[in-house]
Amino acid sequence: KQEVTQIPAALSVPEGENLVLNCSFTDSAIYNLQWFRQDPGKGLTSLLLIQSSQREQTSGRLNASLDKSSGRSTLYIAASQPGDSATYLCAPGGGYNKLIFGAGTRLAVHP
Amino acid sequence: NAGVTQTPKFRILKIGQSMTLQCTQDMNHNYMYWYRQDPGMGLKLIYYSVGAGITDKGEVPNGYNVSRSTTEDFPLRLELAAPSQTSVYFCASSAPGTEGYGYTFGSGTRLTVV
Numbered sequence: 086k087q088e089v090t091q092i093p094a095a096l097s098v099p100e101g102e103n104l105v106l107n108c109s110f111t112d113s114a115i116y117n118l119q120w121f122r123q124d125p126g127k128g129l130t131s132l133l134l135i136q137s138s139q140r141e142q143t144s145g146r147l148n149a150s151l152d153k154s155s156g157r158s159t160l161y162i163a164a165s166q167p168g169d170s171a172t173y174l175c176a177p178g179g180g181y182n183k184l185i186f187g188a189g190t191r192l193a194v195h196p
Numbered sequence: 197n198a199g200v201t202q203t204p205k206f207r208i209l210k211i212g213q214s215m216t217l218q219c220t221q222d223m224n225h226n227y228m229y230w231y232r233q234d235p236g237m238g239l240k241l242i243y244y245s246v247g248a249g250i251t252d253k254g255e256v257p258n259g260y261n262v263s264r265s266t267t268e269d270f271p272l273r274l275e276l277a278a279p280s281q282t283s284v285y286f287c288a289s290s291a292p293g294t295e296g297y298g299y300t301f302g303s304g305t306r307l308t309v310v
Contacts, residue, residue, distance in 0.1 A: 089238070119299065128286060129239075129301040174238055181246050182227055182290045183254065184299070186238030 087112040089187035091175055097193040104162040106190045108175030111156060115177040118158050119184065120149050123172045132173075133160070165194045198222050202287050202302035209277040209309045217272040217305050219287030225300075227290045228270040229254075230262065232283040233304075239286060245270055277309045 088111045098104060108118075117136050121129040133142045133149040135158070141150040146163040158175060172191045176184035203218045221228065226247050231239035231254075241254030245264040259281060261273040274281060287302040 121299075128303040129288075129299075131298050131300070134298050176238075181244060182292065182299070183229070183241055183244055184231075184239070185255075186231075186240070188236065188238045 087185040089175060089185055091187035091190050093190060095191040098165060100167060100194055100196050102165050104165050106160040106173055108158040108187055109156050110177045113153050113156050115179060117178040118151050119176050120160050121174040123174060167194050167196055170194050200287055200289055200300050200302040202305050204305060206306050211277060213277050214275050217285055219270045220268050221289040225289035225291045229288045230272045231286045234283050279309050282309045
């Protein structure tokens with residue numbers, strides 16, 4: 086059974102810092118891995134999707150890496166801004182693109 | 197382009213009542229899903245569908261039923277509501293193919309069972 090762990094559970098940083106959010110998963114037989122952002126009381130917004138054959142994906146200030154064999158993914162956020170404050174969820178995808186979610190990293194970026 | 201639309205946004209049910217959460221998507225996606233999210237937790241898969249007429253159980257299906265008569269609609273039925281079903285419910289869709297299996301989520305239904 087796939088289990089997903091995200092570290093740290095919460096993070097509070099001053100604006101401008103470069104951030105590292107970690108995700109580990111127990112079953113490496115995945116098709117892809119997605120990172121999502123969730124604002125309080127809102128739905129999920131897809132940030133990045135990495136196919137199992139890829140090592141990383143980039144979108145603006147976000148970069149996500151995937152090491153499938155070791156069951157790890159990392160989300161890097163460059164030059165953090167207050168608008169980045171949200172919960173970030175990691176989700177490896179299996180057959181039929183079913184996702185297993187971690188509990189998330191709650192990020193607060195203060196001015 | 198509305199994406200994934202869920203109704204209602206909020207609902208309070210009494211123990212033992214039943215209700216249907218509606219979900220519709222206009223992107224012609226084959227795959228649709230229902231997840232629930234408890235406070236401070238990630239999402240857990242309740243049911244999913246890979247096309248009209250085809251549904252299957254996810255991680256936490258007990259107490260729920262689904263149907264998929266059209267590509268667009270994927271309603272979730274709660275029978276005999278229990279306090280343990282108090283949660284936020286998200287419907288989502290995705291399209292298999294070279295574009296990458298990206299997900300689109302609805303905005304959620306916040307359900308309280310009292």
